[in-house]
Amino acid sequence: GQQVMQIPQYQHVQEGEDFTTYCNSSTTLSNIQWYKQRPGGHPVFLIQLVKSGEVKKQKRLTFQFGEAKKNSSLHITATQTTDVGTYFCAGPRGQAGTALIFGKGTTLSVSS
Amino acid sequence: DAGITQSPRHKVTETGTPVTLRCHQTENHRYMYWYRQDPGHGLRLIHYSYGVKDTDKGEVSDGYSVSRSKTEDFLLTLESATSSQTSVYFCAISEGAGGQPEQYFGPGTRLTVT
Structure with missing residues (x-):
């Protein structure tokens, strides 16, 4: 069946380091x-993200949608303690409708 | 935050008892969803509704039923609770006006089945 996978499952970084999570x-x-x-x-x-190859930024967060529209990534530059949490990607469940299928998430911890 | 409330926020119940969780929204959104969240499994869709009295199953619907008699309320019932249904349950809503609308989540209900 349809699957959305995320890696890594957990990531620990020092404050100020970069972080990336991948969704497939x-x-x-x-x-x-x-x-x-x-x-x-x-x-x-x-x-x-909607368009193939789309890149969007929100302050220190950069989101990218792959050219084939089967993968995506979230990159955080210079992490802060406020970035702690679990990041989920989600795609449409099936061919139509509004229901989503979520990845299992990447849990980010940040030490100062 | 979107106007979504869930009740109860915490519940402890015994195996075999029926349990009903309530989701209430003040946004008049068409779509409502129930998810469960368990460690290592992320968010899994249980049931969803695309209008009053219109519901459909998600990926983990066994052991659960839902009802939506009013736009603002979406009820999730565990007919006979089992320990495997110990989880955090989130309700979500979306507008469904076109495209793929984002979902707004309620605060969650932590259910423990002993």
Whole structure:
């Protein structure tokens, strides 16, 4: 069945280091979304990518959608302690509809 | 934050008892979703609704039923709770106006089945 995979599962960095999480889909996606969940919190929408090869930036966060629309990445430059949490990618479940299938997430910890 | 509340926020119940979790929204969004979150499994879709009385199964629907009699409320029922249903349950909503709308999540319900 359809799968969305993320690596790594966990990542620990020193504050100021960069961080990247990768998302791979078993199927071509019409779009991909990224969410962040702080410890003890709920997932919060970060961004959506729609176009092949699209790159979007939010301050220190850079999101990329692959040319084949089957993979994506989130890169954080110069991590801060506020970046701690779990980052999920999600793609449309099936061919239509609004339901999403989520990756298992990458949990980022940052030490100062 | 979107106007989404979940009740109860915490619940401990015994194996074999029925449990109902409630999701309430004030956004008048068409789509509502129930997910469970377990360590190592991320967010898994249980059921979702695309309108009043219109629901469909997700990837882990066995042992769960849902109902939506009003736009603002989406109920998740565990007919006979089992220990494997110990989890954190999140409700989410989306507008569904076109394309792939983002989802807004509620605060979650932590359910423990003993």
